[in-house]
Amino acid sequence: MNDLALKMLLGDRAKYIMLVSGLTFASLLMTEQAAIFCGIMQWSGSTLDNVGAPIWVVDPMVEQVNDTEALRDTDLHRVRSVEGVAWAAPFYQGVLRTRMRDGSFKFVQLVGIDAATFAGAPAEVVEGDLNQLRLPNTVILDEYGAQKLSRDPARPIAVGDSFEINDHEARVVGICRTRMSFSGNPYVFTTYDQALQYAPGTRKMLSCVLVGAAEGKEPAAVARRIGQATGLKAYTRDEFFWLTVWWFIENTGIPVAFGATVLLGFVVGLAISSQTFYSFVLENLRNLGALKAMGASDRVLARMVMLQTLTVGLIGYGCGVGLASLFGMVVLRKGMPPFFLPWQLPLLTLGAVLFICWMAASLGIRKIRQLEPAVVFRG
Amino acid sequence: MNRIAVRTSCVCKGFGEGESRTEVLKEVNFEAQMGELLMLVGPSGCGKTTLLSVIAGTLGVDRGEVEVFDSPLHRLQTKEVTQFRASNIGFIFQQYNLIPTLNCIENVSVPLRIQGATAADAEDKAAAMLETVGLGKRIRHRPNMLSGGQQQRVAIARALVHDPKLIICDEPTAALDSENGARVMEILRGVAARPDRCVIIVTHDNRIFRYADRMTHMEDGRIHHTDNPETGAMERQ
Numbered sequence: 153m154n155d156l157a158l159k160m161l162l163g164d165r166a167k168y169i170m171l172v173s174g175l176t177f178a179s180l181l182m183t184e185q186a187a188i189f190c191g192i193m194q195w196s197g198s199t200l201d202n203v204g205a206p207i208w209v210v211d212p213m214v215e216q217v218n219d220t221e222a223l224r225d226t227d228l229h230r231v232r233s234v235e236g237v238a239w240a241a242p243f244y245q246g247v248l249r250t251r252m253r254d255g256s257f258k259f260v261q262l263v264g265i266d267a268a269t270f271a272g273a274p275a276e277v278v279e280g281d282l283n284q285l286r287l288p289n290t291v292i293l294d295e296y297g298a299q300k301l302s303r304d305p306a307r308p309i310a311v312g313d314s315f316e317i318n319d320h321e322a323r324v325v326g327i328c329r330t331r332m333s334f335s336g337n338p339y340v341f342t343t344y345d346q347a348l349q350y351a352p353g354t355r356k357m358l359s360c361v362l363v364g365a366a367e368g369k370e371p372a373a374v375a376r377r378i379g380q381a382t383g384l385k386a387y388t389r390d391e392f393f394w395l396t397v398w399w400f401i402e403n404t405g406i407p408v409a410f411g412a413t414v415l416l417g418f419v420v421g422l423a424i425s426s427q428t429f430y431s432f433v434l435e436n437l438r439n440l441g442a443l444k445a446m447g448a449s450d451r452v453l454a455r456m457v458m459l460q461t462l463t464v465g466l467i468g469y470g471c472g473v474g475l476a477s478l479f480g481m482v483v484l485r486k487g488m489p490p491f492f493l494p495w496q497l498p499l500l501t502l503g504a505v506l507f508i509c510w511m512a513a514s515l516g517i518r519k520i521r522q523l524e525p526a527v528v529f530r531g
Numbered sequence: 532m533n534r535i536a537v538r539t540s541c542v543c544k545g546f547g548e549g550e551s552r553t554e555v556l557k558e559v560n561f562e563a564q565m566g567e568l569l570m571l572v573g574p575s576g577c578g579k580t581t582l583l584s585v586i587a588g589t590l591g592v593d594r595g596e597v598e599v600f601d602s603p604l605h606r607l608q609t610k611e612v613t614q615f616r617a618s619n620i621g622f623i624f625q626q627y628n629l630i631p632t633l634n635c636i637e638n639v640s641v642p643l644r645i646q647g648a649t650a651a652d653a654e655d656k657a658a659a660m661l662e663t664v665g666l667g668k669r670i671r672h673r674p675n676m677l678s679g680g681q682q683q684r685v686a687i688a689r690a691l692v693h694d695p696k697l698i699i700c701d702e703p704t705a706a707l708d709s710e711n712g713a714r715v716m717e718i719l720r721g722v723a724a725r726p727d728r729c730v731i732i733v734t735h736d737n738r739i740f741r742y743a744d745r746m747t748h749m750e751d752g753r754i755h756h757t758d759n760p761e762t763g764a765m766e767r768q
């Protein structure tokens with residue numbers, strides 16, 4: 153009977169297309185919007201990916217990675233003396249204004265790393281040489297910045313070019329690859345000492361202490377020990393990332409905005425599919441009654457209905473997630489908007505689609521259960 | 532040598548509750564025999580369709596007994612009645628009730644598929660049956676590509692394909708002109724009626740009365756009398 157159920161479904165082209173497009177739309181909207189949301193959340197913690205360090209030690213007032221509340225220089229030594237710490241390096245980050253040769257202004261995310269250890273240096277230097285960063289007045293710029301800071305789109309900034317940060321010369325000795333920051337400012341790497349030159353003078357400049365755990369020590373355990381010993385907050389990279397994500401979820405309208413769209417996709421999908429499927433069942437009620445009279449049990453009919461909804465559900469899901477991935481591939485190439493599709497997302501969408509199918513099917517099955525086979529004799 | 536195929540004793544059936552309740556079947560004693568084509572006739576609203584539904588097991592009774600081939604339908608569970616219908620009864624409806632999105636051969640194979648036959652086996656038998664009703668060349672057509680008479684012939688093929696012992700027809704010719712009606716009746720007479728089978732037809736259509744072995748007349752929820760058009764014998768109740 154299953155093949156007949158499918159033929160019944162496919163035979164009604166209009167309803168079939170309606171059902172599949174409803175579910176495609178729902179899966180697409182849910183997956184794509186959720187992926188953009190995940191992308192934005194990933195951007196919020198970009199600094200953690202661009203500056204690789206296992207443990208981050210910050211002021212207790214700091215709520216997320218883009219916050220800066222300066223530490224005292226002595227804090228660096230206090231952290232270093234905690235047991236289990238292999239190395240500890242100073243780190244500066246701040247948003248500074250740059251001036252180009254032609255006089256235009258741009259903001260950049262300035263990152264200062266320890267010149268001795270290069271702890272926190274960009275992982276992927278695509279052009280130039282990281283070691284030249286030890287020379288005075290030098291920076292490494294990310295690819296996005298090379299484009300953005302250049303006046304001429306055809307000619308991005310290259311190694312050897314220079315510009316000014318707060319009236320200090322910044323000579324580009326390398327181009328690196330980074331993940332875009334939430335604010336959209338390009339990353340500019342320099343040494344910690346050089347960063348202090350660029351940054352407008354304040355007494356305390358130490359944004360953060362980057363720490364590596366000694367061999368064989370759990371970063372989480374070392375972080376806890378640092379916290380206890382110094383009274384500062386120490387997070388592992390993952391802890392700090394999730395802290396940041398939760399901060400954005402709680403303190404911005406982003407989750408609400410995206411959540412509303414995802415919900416909309418779900419509700420529209422549910423409404424279209426249940427409605428269409430229910431009318432499909434209603435229109436076929438006489439025929440289903442005939443099947444029932446001819447001896448098809450409720451169980452067989454329920455299985456047929458289930459199969460029909462599951463078929464349109466899975467096809468719609470495939471199309472929707474496929475389109476969402478296609479969209480993702482296009483925008484990832486462009487870099488905008490952010491897009492991140494963790495494997496859990498398609499699974500969640502599948503769950504939602506299956507739920508929609510189940511709802512639609514149970515409406516139809518209920519109707520079939522109540523159907524008296526004797527109706528087929530009525531004119 | 533006539534064996535009883537269907538017997539109802541004192542069957543009562545009503546619809547609705549309280550004030551609006553109407554008794555449709557009032558102690559109906561009905562009998563149909565193996566090997567006969569029996570017509571159930573009577574004025575509109577007298578309860579013919581209701582009685583037919585009771586006999587077919589698609590409608591339960593309030594009181595009384597319904598025996599079809601010695602199976603007491605009134606005592607069986609819904610599931611058992613459903614199974615009984617699947618293997619013993621062929622249905623022909625006034626509106627044909629063919630599934631519009633399935634072609635003829637698929638429609639005809641449905642009763643076999645319900646009983647668990649494979650698609651290939653079922654379609655072999657369905658094709659043979661369509662041949663028998665004169666539609667061998669139309670097996671891949673959809674119902675909406677056929678005339679009313681042809682559709683009813685497909686429905687007859689569907690009713691017969693699983694070789695049931697009881698064929699139930701409600702107004703099989705009401706939607707057809709006299710020529711097509713006659714054709715349908717010829718097929719029912721020639722193919723469906725067999726010594727080991729009973730055909731019960733509810734009808735208003737006096738053009739087809741001549742095909743009946745016996746006619747049972749109903750009036751106001753009761754069997755009035757049964758007569759034999761050929762011998763003129765009449766049994767009153």
Ligand SMILES: Nc1ncnc2c1ncn2[C@@H]1O[C@H](COP(=O)(O)OP(=O)(O)OP(=O)(O)O)[C@@H](O)[C@H]1O
Nearest residue numbers: 546547555573574575576577578579580581582735
């Ligand atoms: N499911 C039902 N609910 C309520 N009343 C019903 C139901 N089925 C039948 N009836 C009533 O029972 C009476 C007999 O109906 P039935 O269909 O058996 O008559 P009939 O003899 O087949 O009539 P016709 O020749 O017009 O088809 C009618 O008055 C009808 O309104």
Ligand SMILES: [Mg+2]
Nearest residue numbers: 579580581701
């Ligand atoms: Mg009737």
